[in-house]
Amino acid sequence: MSTGAVVDPSPAGRRRVVVTGVGVLSSIGIGAADFADALREGRSGVRPISVFDTKGFEYDNGCEVVGFDPAGWIRTLDLEELGKASQFSVAAARMAVEDAGLPVERLRDEPVLVSVGTTDGEAYDLDRLVQAELDGGPEAYDRVAVRRVSPLRLSTAVAQELGLRQAEASTVATACSAGNYAIGSGLDAIRSGEVDVALCGGADAMCRKTFTGFYRLGTIAPDRCRPFDVDRKGILTGEGAGLLVLEELGSALRRGARIYAEILGCGLSCDAFHPVAPNQAGVARCIRLALRDAGVTPDQVDLISAHGTGTKHNDVTESMAIREVYGEQPPRTVSLKSMLGHSMGAASALGAIGCALAITHGFIPPTINHERTDPECAIDCVPNTSVEADLRIVQNNGMAFGGTNAVVVLGKYR
Amino acid sequence: MGIVITQWDAVSPFGTGRDAFTEGLWSGASPTAALDPEQWPAPPDPHACLVPDFSPRQALGKGTRVMDRVTALAAVAVGRLLEGTDEPAPDAPEQTGLVLGTTTGSVQSMTDFTRESLQGARPFYVDPARMPNTVMNCAAGQCAIRYRLRGPNATVAGGRAAGLLALSYQRRLMGCGRARKVVCGAAEEFSVTRSWLEHHARPVGAGPVLLGEGCAVLLSEDAPSGPALAELLAVRSQVYHGEDPADALRQVTLRTLVSAGVGADEVWAVSPSCPPGPAGETERAVLADLFGPGALQRLPQLPFGDTGAASAAFQLVSVLSALDRVPEAAGRPAVVSSVDRDGTVACAVLRLGERHSAARPPRG
Incomplete structure (x- = not known):
């Protein structure tokens, strides 16, 4: 269905959408099992920021992803051509599809929506290009890095890595609610009957620009992040990716997939x-x-x-x-x-x-x-x-x- | 009837507004001009297609001290589009949505913020009021505030295909009942940083970097109150693999035609995206093969250089502008094609309305 598809708004009459796979890269755990353990334990991802120089800032804690080997997940595309956020997104997507037990071959020639939310896209690369420009002028921009900066890569690269030939790829740049926007997009694409499977979620890589902005706004916590506490001091910037395999219920049931939850x-x-x-x-x-x-x-x-x-x-x-x-x-x-x-x-x-x-x-x-x-x-x-x-x-x-x-x-x- | 486009507007290198766009496009004007070296220091190419005499302050007056150019371009276009339309009550559940296509927001705002941090006496000596400009959904958020648009507010980062990806996103929102009226379009600003990035990103041999800018927006409704300018029959996009978009472009175009229920021989006009380099020749060849060379010649080519995220949105309004100029366009299907070098091809099929678009209700 491709245009003006009017979807029955009542829960009784519409196609149901379930989560059958998840891919996680986070400061507290990589993969579904590790992430679930971390959440249950109340693990903290705080550590001093290492991905950019924090000299001159009075405090510099953040929540970086550590122990992530992109080559373990990204097998088709050249890592050099992917920015950090795209690497996160692609790796998490591969992880989610494997977690769902979905043979990639099945997805290759069926319509699939890939929707990835982001705040900063490849701002980590942009920060580094600015540094290169200050050192050597804009003539010194690295061509390979320049080709990485389009945030559209966060979603197209997922389809390219997995060889999805009929994928619609879209990067939703609605800042810090972008992950939910992307999930909403997948929900609607499945409900309307356009696709049976959607790969949705969000990805961001920590960058100097955003840390500096929140720091200047006085909203970076000096040590830990303490939501709802009377002594809370603000956020800690973090990074990572979460990708979900959303699947039409009938499709999930037919292949005997494990169902984590339903998107209601x-x-x-x-x-x-x-x-x-x-x-x-x-x-x-x-x-x-x-x-x-x-x-x-x-x-x-x-x-x-x-x-x-x-x-x-x-x-x-x-x-x-x-x-x-x-x-x-x-x-x-x-x-x-x-x-x-x-x-x-x-x-x-x-x-x-x-x-x-x-x-x-x-x-x-x-x-x-x-x-x-x-x-x-x-x-x-x-x-x-x-x-x-x-x-x-x-x-x-x-x-x-x-x-x-x-x-x-x-x-x-x- | 599906989704109906009832208004459009544009801020383009031809000037502000729909009439300036239509007049400039159909008269064959060339808006390329030399850049003022004081305002635009050291670009890689001394020419560009700018919106003439445009600045946030000149266009919008007070409250624009820290507003960046792309936000102002979007704010002007959306403001013009919504003039004279009814505003839903604040507590009405169905609010007007906004879907705005972008490349990467304002790359000038993003990099200026980092420059300030790297060059200042202290790394946090940056202007906090400019922090929101460094986030890609700044323009959409500002438009929502200015025009009280409380519906879904999405920013779609889609490169040159952003206008079609935004249209696809909008169609899904409306089809699922999340908005009954949506402002949809795309905006891109000229900046020196963008020129340098383009300069380095171009395929070797793609020629000099001539960049354009602007914003084009459409108003779509599922239960239109006014005359329809066009009906959106189908819109699709697809990822291509490797360097050659030809197969994917052919496939996505054919699939979109099937969804639209339109045969290639019925199509009155085709608007290609004309990406620089070999992809442009590929696109033209695929489309000429599918539709015949005639359909590719019915619309004037957009003379704005590379307008980045605004490209497909300008193509869409160039199709709609035909209603003002070409009587036989009425009621006919038209195709908008897009090829983005970062891996996306997209296609939309519209059926132009029966009525001349000058039937727009009076402003105010």
Whole structure:
């Protein structure tokens, strides 16, 4: 179906979409099993930043991906021609497809959507080109590096590496909610009948530009990220990729695939209010849109994976928005960024994967580094230690610069 | 009826607005001009196709101190497009969406921020007000704020095909009921940094770098209140592998025609993307083979140089502009093709409306 496909908006009448594979590159773990263990343990990804020179900054912690060997995952494309974010994206996609047990040959000649969200694209390369220009003028730009900087590469390279001949590849650059936007795009492409399989998620590589910007805004934490804590000091910049294999339920059942979770719905909206600050009414509206799309009511939601950056402003606004929708007793609300840092365009994709793993394995990941909950953030953030829980419906929040919100609702497949 | 395009507007090297675009395009004007060396120091090529006399302040007045050029181009185009249209109530669930294509936002803003950090006395002596400019969805966010667009707000990084990838994204949003009205288009700014990146990225032998800029936008509705300028019949994109886009382009074009229910022989006009270098010749050859050489000659070629992310969006509005100029275009299918060197080919099939687009309701 290719145009004006009107999809039945009622949950009863539409094609169902499930998560059958995940690929994870994060500061706390690589791959589904390691990431699930890390979330359960409350592992911290914090370490001093090494990917760029932090001389002159008073503090320089971040959450880098370590121990990642791109050559182990990227077998077709030349690594030299891929920027760091594209390497993350391609490797995570390969990992997700293998995790799903999907033979790549099956995908080669069927329509597939590849949708990858990002904040910075290949800004890591751009930073280095600027350094080269300051040293030797713009004539000194490295041609190979220049060819890497298009953010479209984050998605086209996935299709090229896997040999997907009928893939539509799209890079969604909606900053820090981009991962959820990409998942929403995959959800819609499967619901509408265009594709049976979509590879969706987000990727970003840590860069000087973004660290410097958040530092200057006074929103980088000096040591740890402490969402919802009364003494929280801000974010830690991070990196990584989270890619999900989204699959039409019938396709997954026919091949006997393991199903992590179902994508029940999503909400997309814009605050149209402020370039960087979130807006309570706008976030609440996006949550309501997502719940309506999922066909669930607030009392059915067992857990919220918050955007939860750990800045003063975000955490208050987000928890107030949650209370606006859920009332005085909102579901437990955790921030994976306490462990992962803020992996930008990958953040909400890794959040969605975290939700799917939590549903599968029956636990709630903790909000680590937590001492005392800010009375203005009156939610139970599951401090420091994960808890066992039978989760049926989980909400994953993503909010971004530009007031661009995206909320995805996942459920246990039943 | 599917998705209907009811308005378009553009800020282009022909000037601001739809009339300037149509007049310039169909009169065969050439907007190439020498760059002012004070405003644009040391580019690799001394010529470009700029939006004439454009600056954020001149175009939008106050509140533009830190606004970058691509954001201002988008803000002007979207503002013109929405003049005179109804604004949904803030609490209405169905809000107007915005889907904006880009290459990499403002590469000048991104790199200037890093330059400032690397050159300053302290690495964090940067202007915090410019931080949002360094993120690719800055223009879309600013447009949403200026025009209170509370629907889905997506930025699609799609290189030269961005306008078609944005259209595909929009179609999915509307098909799934996430928005009933969407502003969709793409914007690109000229900058010295962009010129140098292009200079180094070009295939060897692709000739000098002539860059253009601007923004073109469409308003689409699923239940149109006004006359239809065109119906979007189908839009598709596909990744190609290796250096040669020919097979993928042929395939994606044929698949899009099938989806649209249109035969190649019914197509009135084809707008090619004319990428620099051998890909441009390949595209022309594939399209001429599919549609015959005549269909490729019905629209004037866009004389803006390489307009990056705005390329396919300008192609789309050049097709729509035919309604003002060529009576026999009415009711006929037209094809927009795109080849991006980073691995994407894309195609859209539109059916032009029956009515002359001058029937647009009065402004205000």
